[in-house]
Amino acid sequence: xxxxxxxxxxxxxxxxxxxxxxxxxxxxxxxxxxxxxxxxxxxxxxxxxxxxxxxxxxxxxxxxxxxxxxxxxxxxxxxxxxxxxxxxxxxxxxxxxxxxxxxxxxxxxxxxxxxxxxxxxxxxxxxxxxxxxxxxxxxxxxxxxxxxxxxxxxxxxxxxxxxxxxxxxxxxxxxxxxxxxxxxxxxxxxxxxxxxxxxxxxxxxxxxxxxxxxxxxxxxxxxxxxxxxxxxxxxxxxxxxxxxxxxxxxxxxxxxxxxxxxxxxxxxxxxxxxxxxxxxxxxxxxxxxxxxxxxxxxxx
Numbered sequence: 288x289x290x291x292x293x294x295x296x297x298x299x300x301x302x303x304x305x306x307x308x309x310x311x312x313x314x315x316x317x318x319x320x321x322x323x324x325x326x327x328x329x330x331x332x333x334x335x336x337x338x339x340x341x342x343x344x345x346x347x348x349x350x351x352x353x354x355x356x357x358x359x360x361x362x363x364x365x366x367x368x369x370x371x372x373x374x375x376x377x378x379x380x381x382x383x384x385x386x387x388x389x390x391x392x393x394x395x396x397x398x399x400x401x402x403x404x405x406x407x408x409x410x411x412x413x414x415x416x417x418x419x420x421x422x423x424x425x426x427x428x429x430x431x432x433x434x435x436x437x438x439x440x441x442x443x444x445x446x447x448x449x450x451x452x453x454x455x456x457x458x459x460x461x462x463x464x465x466x467x468x469x470x471x472x473x474x475x476x477x478x479x480x481x482x483x484x485x486x487x488x489x490x491x492x493x494x495x496x497x498x499x500x501x502x503x504x505x506x507x508x509x510x511x512x513x514x515x516x517x518x519x520x521x522x523x524x525x526x527x528x529x530x531x532x533x534x535x536x537x538x539x540x541x542x543x544x545x546x547x548x549x550x551x552x553x554x555x556x557x558x559x560x561x562x563x564x565x566x567x568x569x570x571x572x573x574x575x576x577x578x579x580x581x582x583x584x585x586x587x
Contacts, residue, residue, distance in 0.1 A: 343515035348549035358478035360536035372446035376412025444479035484510035484521035493573035
């Protein structure tokens with residue numbers, strides 16, 4: 288029997304989740320972050336950045352499908368997409384399932400991490416990096432947008448949470464979100480992962496929600512349980528166009544994508560934004576007291 292070791296992910300000074308693993312596939316301190324790829328017994332291969340699990344083979348489709356497809360469905364027939372982050376290539380994989388997509392730009396600051404993901408996480412990206420529609424750019428997302436004149440139908444932010452000193456910590460501030468909004472086409476949609484949704488984890492989500500409400504007309508907060516994260520994970524979808532029914536969003540997804548879904552179905556989409564009362568009250572309260580003029584840091 289293979290020797291079992293343990294990796295422990297700290298949620299706070301008072302909470303942690305340990306994963307048994309049998310093999311270290313890659314451990315590397317890149318210029319921007321600590322990268323670790325492990326083969327775990329519960330969730331298979333896992334990508335871990337700065338001590339935080341980013342995705343696990345057994346359930347990564349839950350996260351990536353619910354991040355990508357509602358936003359694409361809200362737009363309708365997106366042809367151009369910008370992905371910020373998403374080093375594993377799984378977000379890119381899901382975007383490329385859309386028959387309407389003609390152009391995808393993926394911007395990631397960490398070339399080393401992406402190259403390791405290409406090599407060791409093939410079940411995530413499924414060769415999506417090599418699709419002719421993809422332009423892969425290795426650059427800081429802030430500089431990229433500042434120097435770009437392009438616009439996109441959908442912008443997807445698949446970046447790590449704003450850990451102090453991490454590569455993404457400035458990318459959730461309101462000035463950056465305003466810049467990002469200026470790069471959306473008419474009717475364009477923005478979506479981002481937005482941290483944990485449990486009552487001990489939600490302060491980043493609440494702050495980011497309040498920030499987006501300062502910039503966008505419509506902001507939708509939704510979450511889903513991701514087993515390898517050990518908590519409900521939250522997302523924020525924002526746009527300035529007219530509101531659309533969940534039925535129309537689902538119809539757009541079914542009509543314009545290829546392949547079967549692991550997570551997405553009509554019932555899941557109907558629950559988007561249907562938060563418990565205590566969560567909804569926290570969101571409303573956050574609008575009055577929090578704006579992310581500066582990044583919000585939290586312990587992980």
